[in-house]
Each structure stands twice: as structure tokens, then as C-alpha cells.
Amino acid sequence: xxxxxxxxxGAMVLLFPILLxxxxxxxxxxxxxxxxxxxECVAAVxxxxxxxxxxxxxxxxxxxxxxxxxxxxxxxxxxxxPYA
Numbered sequence: 443x444x445x446x447x448x449x450x451x452g453a454m455v456l457l458f459p460i461l462l463x464x465x466x467x468x469x470x471x472x473x474x475x476x477x478x479x480x481x482e483c484v485a486a487v488x489x490x491x492x493x494x495x496x497x498x499x500x501x502x503x504x505x506x507x508x509x510x511x512x513x514x515x516x517x518x519x520x521x522x523x524p525y526a
Contacts, residue, residue, distance in 0.1 A: 443456055443457065443490075443491070443494065444490070444491045444492075444493075444494030444495045444498060444501075445493075445494035445495075445497065445498045446494075446498075447498070447500075448495065448498040448499075448500035448501035448502065448504075449495065449501070450491040450492050450494065450495035451491075453487070453490070453491035453494060453495075454487060454488070454491050457487045457491075458484075458487060461483050461487060462480065462483065462484070464483075465477075465479045465480045465482075465483040466480055493526045496522060496525075496526045497519055497522055497523050497526045498519075499515055499516065499519045504518060504519060504522070
């Protein structure tokens with residue numbers, strides 16, 4: 443989601459209301475009293491949103507970094523992808 447939209451916050455706003463209730467319900471059905479599934483779900487959404495924002499060619503931070511260093515945006519995205 444964040445790779446396509448260029449917004450990590452947008453991905454979190456979209457995914458958390460959908461996935462958190464599902465993970466809480468699934469944890470309850472599995473008898474997981476410590477909510478391990480909830481923690482894993484939160485970690486997956488946060489890390490995925492940040493990675494997508496980091497390598498998205500339309501992200502504001504990607505465009506700002508490329509423009510401020512006089513680097514073509516595509517070249518910046520290609521060089522940042524291995525770090526994501």
C-alpha cells in the first residue's frame with residue numbers, strides 16, 4: 443500500500459483498523475492470552491509501511507532527497523532499494 447501511494451502513514455491508517463480487530467479475534471480463537479499475533483501484526487504493518495515509503499518513487503521524502511542531491515529520482519530509488 444505504501445509503495446503504491448508513497449505514504450507510510452496512509453498505509454498504517456488504512457491497514458490498522460482492518461487488521462488489528464482480525465488479529466485480536468484470531469488470538470482469542472487460538473487461545474493466545476498474550477496476543478502474540480497482535481504484536482506480529484503491528485510489527486508487520488509498521489515495517490511494511492516504512493519499507494514501502496522508503497523505496498516508493500512518489501514518496502515525498504524520496505523526491506526531496508533526490509532533488510536536494512541533484513540525483514535523478516529513478517537512480518535514487520534504485521540505490522535505496524537494497525537498504526529497504
